[in-house]
Amino acid sequence: MAQPFNKYVYYEKSVQNPSNEVEFFNEKYEELRGAKAKTLREDFCGTAAISCEWVKQSAEHKAWGIDLDPEPIDYGMNNHYAQLDDEAKSRMKYIEGNVLNSGTPTVDICFAFNFSYFIFKKRDELLTYFKAAREALNDGGVFFMDLFGGPDSIQENTDIISHEGFKYFWECQMFNPMTNDCRFAIHFKRKGEQKRKDVFVYNWRMWGMMELRDLLLEAGFSKTIGYWEGEDDDGGGDGDFFATDEAEQCEAWVTYIAALK
């Protein structure tokens, strides 16, 4: 008998790698600040798999995850938080709330991943969010965000990635070049089963690297850094991100911005 379908299982297998994410934060924070980060706030945390991974590092590591939706929080609590020992559990907290106004103790790192802040379509809304993220940081804290782009990424078509036992589909369903309003959707197909369509749907505004960096400065951050991914021998990404303002155009890319308080 096939396991019942749970969308968070397939979402996480397709788009997240918490130990890589933790390694990225450790490496980049130390490069930028010459110290080790201990506290983390995961905005738009969903299941907060990354926060749960973060607190495994030492008894000094603490994390807060914030999401509006109780459903992924529930999944995260039953599947990630539940696997922590009691001491580590005391250092990780889920907050069902809005990233715009959920107070947390200040942290070394705040981050917004999987493009979740694209939900803010108005410049003022995004500015308000960046101010809230900055307020959440210790002096010397760093805010990280990811972003994607490239001409291929805004074509109305579907990327398909095969995983063991299932396929993941990332579809650009609509892109309005006048406003950068866009709709993306995730579908899954388990082996031997019908395709499950529109399992996750995102109505976003696609923001660009420099408009984000300008807005981060306007929100009060002292400096921003744009990263770009190195290339492997076949011309694909090598998973190594370095600070630069120069990059060659490519069909589709995913990268990061760091903003220093």
Ligand SMILES: C[S@@+](CC[C@H](N)C(=O)[O-])C[C@H]1O[C@@H](n2cnc3c(N)ncnc32)[C@H](O)[C@@H]1O
């Ligand atoms: C694209 S998912 C990303 C989940 C997770 N961060 C990840 O990387 O996979 C966006 C998440 O943001 C949450 N969300 C949207 N608006 C929010 C807000 N204003 N405050 C907190 N969470 C929000 C949604 O409930 C959803 O779980």
